Every structure is written in C-alpha cells, then in structure tokens.
Amino acid sequence: MQAGPGELVAIIGPNGAGKTTLLSILAGISAADEGEVVADEGAVGWVPQQAALYRRLTVEENLLLFARLEGHEDPAASVEEMLELTGLRERRGEIVARLSGGNQQRINIAIGLLSRPAVLLLDEPSVGLDPRQRARLWEFVSGLAGRGTTVIFSTHDIQEAERYGGRVLVLADGESLFDGSAEELREAVRSEAPESADRDFETAFVAYLQHRGH
Amino acid sequence: MRGVRWLLLKDLQILRRSPLQAVLLVAYPILIAVLVGFAISRGPEDPRVAFLNEVPANTRINVGGAELPKANVKKQVCERVECVFVDDRDEAEAKVESGDVLAALILPSDLVNKINSLSTLTPGVPEVEVLVNEENAVKAELVDDRITTLLAEANLRIARRIGNEGGRYLGLIVDGGQFQVLGESIPILGLRTSARILETVTPALPPRLRPSLEQVTEFAAQARDNLDVAKPLIDRLAQPIKVDKVVVGGESPPLEIFAIAVAATLTLAFVVVLLVAGSLALEREENAFSRLTRGLVSETGLLGEKVLLGVAVGLVVTLLMLLGMRIFVPLDLGRIGLWLAAILVAAASLGAAGAALGAAAREVRAVSLLAFMVTLPIAFLSLVPSGAVGPGAFDAIRYVTALFPFKPALEAITAALDESRSGIGGPLLHLAVLFAAYATIARLALRRFAAV
Numbered sequence: 001m002q003a004g005p006g007e008l009v010a011i012i013g014p015n016g017a018g019k020t021t022l023l024s025i026l027a028g029i030s031a032a033d034e035g036e037v038v039a040d041e042g043a044v045g046w047v048p049q050q051a052a053l054y055r056r057l058t059v060e061e062n063l064l065l066f067a068r069l070e071g072h073e074d075p076a077a078s079v080e081e082m083l084e085l086t087g088l089r090e091r092r093g094e095i096v097a098r099l100s101g102g103n104q105q106r107i108n109i110a111i112g113l114l115s116r117p118a119v120l121l122l123d124e125p126s127v128g129l130d131p132r133q134r135a136r137l138w139e140f141v142s143g144l145a146g147r148g149t150t151v152i153f154s155t156h157d158i159q160e161a162e163r164y165g166g167r168v169l170v171l172a173d174g175e176s177l178f179d180g181s182a183e184e185l186r187e188a189v190r191s192e193a194p195e196s197a198d199r200d201f202e203t204a205f206v207a208y209l210q211h212r213g214h
Numbered sequence: 215m216r217g218v219r220w221l222l223l224k225d226l227q228i229l230r231r232s233p234l235q236a237v238l239l240v241a242y243p244i245l246i247a248v249l250v251g252f253a254i255s256r257g258p259e260d261p262r263v264a265f266l267n268e269v270p271a272n273t274r275i276n277v278g279g280a281e282l283p284k285a286n287v288k289k290q291v292c293e294r295v296e297c298v299f300v301d302d303r304d305e306a307e308a309k310v311e312s313g314d315v316l317a318a319l320i321l322p323s324d325l326v327n328k329i330n331s332l333s334t335l336t337p338g339v340p341e342v343e344v345l346v347n348e349e350n351a352v353k354a355e356l357v358d359d360r361i362t363t364l365l366a367e368a369n370l371r372i373a374r375r376i377g378n379e380g381g382r383y384l385g386l387i388v389d390g391g392q393f394q395v396l397g398e399s400i401p402i403l404g405l406r407t408s409a410r411i412l413e414t415v416t417p418a419l420p421p422r423l424r425p426s427l428e429q430v431t432e433f434a435a436q437a438r439d440n441l442d443v444a445k446p447l448i449d450r451l452a453q454p455i456k457v458d459k460v461v462v463g464g465e466s467p468p469l470e471i472f473a474i475a476v477a478a479t480l481t482l483a484f485v486v487v488l489l490v491a492g493s494l495a496l497e498r499e500e501n502a503f504s505r506l507t508r509g510l511v512s513e514t515g516l517l518g519e520k521v522l523l524g525v526a527v528g529l530v531v532t533l534l535m536l537l538g539m540r541i542f543v544p545l546d547l548g549r550i551g552l553w554l555a556a557i558l559v560a561a562a563s564l565g566a567a568g569a570a571l572g573a574a575a576r577e578v579r580a581v582s583l584l585a586f587m588v589t590l591p592i593a594f595l596s597l598v599p600s601g602a603v604g605p606g607a608f609d610a611i612r613y614v615t616a617l618f619p620f621k622p623a624l625e626a627i628t629a630a631l632d633e634s635r636s637g638i639g640g641p642l643l644h645l646a647v648l649f650a651a652y653a654t655i656a657r658l659a660l661r662r663f664a665a666v
Contacts, residue, residue, distance in 0.1 A: 048505065052505040
C-alpha cells in the first residue's frame with residue numbers, strides 16, 4: 001500500500017484481522033515477516049489505541065515531558081502550539097485523569113504529533129468515545145489531513161471508515177481484501193454479496209467477508 | 215541521558231502529585247522498621263510476681279555456729295522480676311488467681327532455720343513456695359524459668375558461703391588460730407604448728423620412742439598437705455562447671471546498633487523495591503512504555519532511570535531515619551562516608567531487584583503485592599540466627615537469603631554503623647554481584663513487557 005500527503009486511510013476488518021499489527025509494523029514497533037516499510041526517519045508518528053500518557057500529570061506537563069524527550073529546541077513553544085491545535089489551552093493545568101475520554105484522546109494524538117510526523121498512525125482512536133466526542137475528534141483529525149499530514153487509522157466501525165476515510169483498506173485474517181474508496185467498497189460489496197444488497201451496509205459487508213472466506 | 219533526566223523529573227512530579235501514596239510509601243516501611251527495631255532491641259517485660267517474705271528480720275544462716283552475711287534476698291529477687299509486695303499468703307493467692315501477678319514467691323518463716331539444720335545431725339528440707347497461674351502457657355513457662363533460675367542462683371550462693379566457711383575451718387585446723395565459741399576465744403594449735411613442735415622435741419627423746427613420734431609427725435604433715443588440697447575442692451563443689459565463653463565467629467554488634475541497622479535496611483528495602491517496581495509497572499499501565507521506547511529513551515535507559523529514582527528516594531529516607539535515630543542512640547557521624555557507600559550500593563542492588571519484579575509483574579497492584587510477598591519473608595528469614603533452626607533448614611535459609619539483596623544490605627549497613635566492625639567490602643561485593651544479576655533479569659523481562 002501507498003499513502004500520499006493529506007490522505008486519510010481507514011483500515012477496517014473484524015477482530016483479529018491484523019489492523020493493530022499492520023499499524024505497529026508501520027510504526028516500527030513490530031517487525032514484518034515479509035516486505036518493508038519505506039519512510040523517512042522520524043516521519044511516522046504513532047498514537048496507540050489506549051491513551052499513552054500520564055494521568056496524574058497535567059495536560060501541559062504531559063506535552064512538555066514529551067516535547068523535551070523529543071529534543072525540541074523550544075519545548076514551551078511546542079506545547080503552546082499543541083494546546084492551540086487541540087483546543088485545550090484553557091485546560092492546560094488540569095490533571096489528565098479528570099478530563100473526558102475524548103479530551104484524553106486529543107492529548108494522546110497531540111503527543112503523537114510532537115515529532116511533527118509526515119504520517120500519523122491512529123489505532124482505533126474513537127473507541128470508548130460518545131458521538132459528540134467522536135465528532136470533535138474527527139473534526140480535529142480531518143484538520144490535520146487538511147494541513148497535509150497523512151493519516152492512517154484503524155477502526156472496526158464501518159460507518160466511521162466510510163465517512164472519514166478517503167481510502168479504505170479491508171483486512172481479514174492478515175489478508176488484504178480490498179483497497180479503494182468507500183464508494184468502490186460499496187460497489188464491491190454489492191457485486192460480491194448481491195443477496196444482501198438491499199440490507200444495511202454493515203450486514204452487507206459481513207456477507208461480503210463470508211463470501212471471501214472469512 | 216537527556217531522556218533519563220526528564221523521566222526522573224516526571225516520576226518525582228507523579229510522586230508529589232500523590233501525597234497519600236508518597237506518605238504511605240515512606241511511612242509504612244518506617245513504621246514496620248521501627249516496630250521491628252523496637253521488638254529486637256527490647257527484651258521481654260519482667261513478669262509481675264507477688265513476693266512474701268515471712269522470714270523474721272535479722273535471721274541469718276548459721277554454719278557451724280558462725281552467721282553468714284545478710285543475703286538480701288529481696289534485692290536478688292526483685293532485680294529479676296517485678297515484685298509486688300504482699301502482706302500474707304491469702305493476698306498472694308488472690309493476686310495470682312485474679313491474674314494481677316503471674317506467680318507468687320513465698321519464703322516461709324522457718325526457711326532459715328531449716329537451712330541452718332543442714333549442718334546438724336537432723337537436717338530438714340528448706341523449701342520456698344511458688345504459686346503459679348498457668349492459664350497462659352507461654353507466660354507460665356517464662357515465670358517457671360525465671361523462678362527456677364533464681365532458686366538455682368540462691369542455692370549456689372548458699373553453697374559458696376558454706377564452702378567458704380568450711381574452708382575457713384579447714385584453714386584453722388591446718389594453720390591454727392583463734393576459734394570463737396559462745397563469746398569465748400579458744401586458741402587452736404593447727405597441724406602445721408603441731409608438726410613443727412614435734413620435730414623440735416624429737417631429738418630430745420630417747421631413741422626407742424623416736425620412730426613412733428616420727429610417725430605422728432609424718433601423719434600431721436600428710437594431713438596438712440591433704441587438707442590444703444581439700445579447700446579448693448570445696449570451692450569447686452559449689453560451682454563444679456565453670457563457663458568459659460570464647461567467641462569464635464560472628465562478630466556481634468551492640469544490640470541497639472543492630473536494631474537500627476535492621477530498621478534502616480527494612481525501610482530502604484521497602485521504599486526502593488516498591489518504588490522501582492511500581493514506577494516501572496506504571497509505565498506499562500499508562501501505556502507509555504511503547505511510546506517511550508520508540509526512540510525517545512532506550513529500555514536500558516528507562517531501567518537505569520527507575521533504579522536511580524529508587525536510590526535517590528531511598529537514600530534520602532534512610533539518611534533522615536538514621537539522623538533521627540541519633541537522638542536516641544549515639545551514631546558516629548564520622549562514619550557517614552561508609553553510611554553513604556552502604557546505602558547507595560544496597561539501594562542500587564535493591565532497585566535492580568525491584569526492576570526485575572516490576573518488569574515481571576507489569577501491573578502496579580500486582581507488583582506492590584509481589585514486592586511485599588518477596589521482601590517481607592526474605593527480611594524475616596535474614597534475621598533468623600544460626601542455632602534457632604536445624605542445621606539443614608539454616609543452610610537453606612542462608613542460600614535463599616543470599617539470593618536477595620536484603621541480607622548483604624543489612625550486613626553492609628551494620629558494618630557502616632558499628633565502629634567495632636570491619637570488613638564492609640564483602641557485603642558490598644555481594645550487593646554488586648546481585649545488582650548485575652537482577653539488572654540482567656530486568657532487562658530480559660522488559661522484552662516481554664514491550665508487547666503493544
């Protein structure tokens with residue numbers, strides 16, 4: 001697969017499909033059995049599924065810590081930039097544990113952005129968020145893509161992939177079944193599982209997977 | 215190293231942000247340490263014993279018509295037990311039955327008369343009476359032991375005094391002198407003088423009488439020589455077995471120094487092991503481990519930072535504790551260099567063990583439980599002295615405790631505190647070996663830790 005600047009790629013598939021494994025290979029955390037990842041050093045930012053930050057520190061302390069660990073020349077300026085980007089400037093002094101799941105996820109992504117990556121990997125970023133928090137999160141992520149960051153995210157929510165993914169990659173049991181736009185995926189589902197064509201997209205997608213032997 | 219500095223700052227911020235946890239982390243080990251130190255440094259409380267002395271005042275033990283010096287029984291008894299003086303037997307019984315005292319010791323009025331009868335043709339059996347409430351088996355045994363010891367000592371004193379008196383009379387027979395009977399002084403010639411007189415008069419006797427007289431003279435000389443030997447024998451009869459204590463190993467520090475060393479080592483062990491293990495597990499629990507080790511800090515750097523955190527906090531807490539202890543026990547501040555060496559090396563070794571536990575258990579709660587489950591039994595096993603258990607069990611304990619840094623840490627800190635001890639090098643080397651071993655285990659365990 002390839003992804004260009006500003007592209008939003010959704011990786012979907014059932015549990016155990018290999019979504020997180022693929023992202024961790026792209027992030028350089030896990031080694032690939034085959035193939036290789038081609039990216040500039042430090043170009044890939046990774047945001048794990050569970051917020052990877054210190055809940056007993058404040059928003060500002062978390063951002064400052066990771067900015068220092070990234071070796072920023074002016075960590076304070078980087079913190080201000082991220083606070084502006086996440087819209088959490090007013091809550092900079094709050095302990096992270098007291099923030100909502102959505103806001104914690106925004107800080108989690110902001111930490112991933114501190115290395116100013118060209119490619120941002122998000123592992124199921126909307127898990128556990130309510131619809132309002134989810135909408136704010138995707139508004140934030142879409143803004144990043146709009147500024148030229150390549151965003152690759154995994155989800156098992158088909159509607160979310162269809163709505164926000166400019167491109168959709170379907171995985172099942174470690175196999176790539178589909179790579180194209182959301183419209184092309186609907187077409188593929190319709191043609192391969194015509195008996196489910198008049199049902200909702202999620203049911204039709206499950207039938208499509210069954211037709212493909214998964 | 216840059217990353218280690220910021221992570222250290224972060225861990226201290228988290229510690230400061232959780233004051234209850236920080237206080238518990240420091241206060242709980244200190245509480246345990248002080249309790250253990252207090253228990254070790256104090257002997258058991260003296261048992262309360264009712265004491266009734268019915269022997270008439272100024273009655274003395276009499277041997278061969280001579281009175282022995284006053285024995286001061288009350289002082290002898292009340293030094294060993296807490297005496298509760300009672301006026302009569304009924305009061306003594308009531309106090310024992312109510313549990314107010316553990317036992318009652320009654321010296322009957324005829325005790326001295328019966329002792330005095332021992333040197334007559336109709337000897338009696340001197341007896342003291344002990345009333346015991348055996349409701350509590352442990353306390354009953356304690357009282358039984360104390361009173362048995364007291365009586366053994368009393369018997370020994372009496373035997374010694376009788377022996378001394380006997381020896382004095384033997385001396386009179388051998389060397390002669392004045393013997394007091396019913397206020398009158400009777401001169402005793404003595405064997406030595408008798409033999410000398412006989413030797414003087416023998417040449418003046420007719421030759422046929424001389425052999426008989428020479429036999430008498432020879433008998434007097436033999437009797438004198440043998441009675442000279444008898445005196446030390448009588449002394450030895452009073453205490454036939456003498457204890458000759460020779461220390462052949464295991465330099466023993468003063469009890470209060472040892473108690474402080476135990477308290478300090480317990481505090482250091484709990485603070486360092488819990489802090490290092492807990493903070494390492496927290497990186498996993500907060501999902502930060504993978505993010506950190508993805509180029510921000512190496513796994514070895516992260517381990518080093520945790521051990522450094524444990525060493526820094528452990529050093530401060532232990533030093534403050536030792537300085538606080540100086541209020542009660544004189545600790546030589548001139549040895550502070552050795553204190554620092556012992557604490558730093560011990561903390562590093564304990565920190566490495568904590569890191570291995572933290573990497574193995576991975577969750578903060580599991581790690582805390584594991585740290586207690588390992589540290590507490592090891593600490594108590596390290597305090598078991600040789601001889602308290604069978605030789606096989608003691609060997610097993612020795613090998614097990616040698617695998618954890620508590621015992622060498624205790625030895626190093628004891629050596630650092632105790633002026634009379636030398637040889638801190640052995641325990642420090644032991645700690646260094648354990649540091650290397652546990653650091654390797656922790657590093658290997660972190661590979662498992664790194665799962666996404």
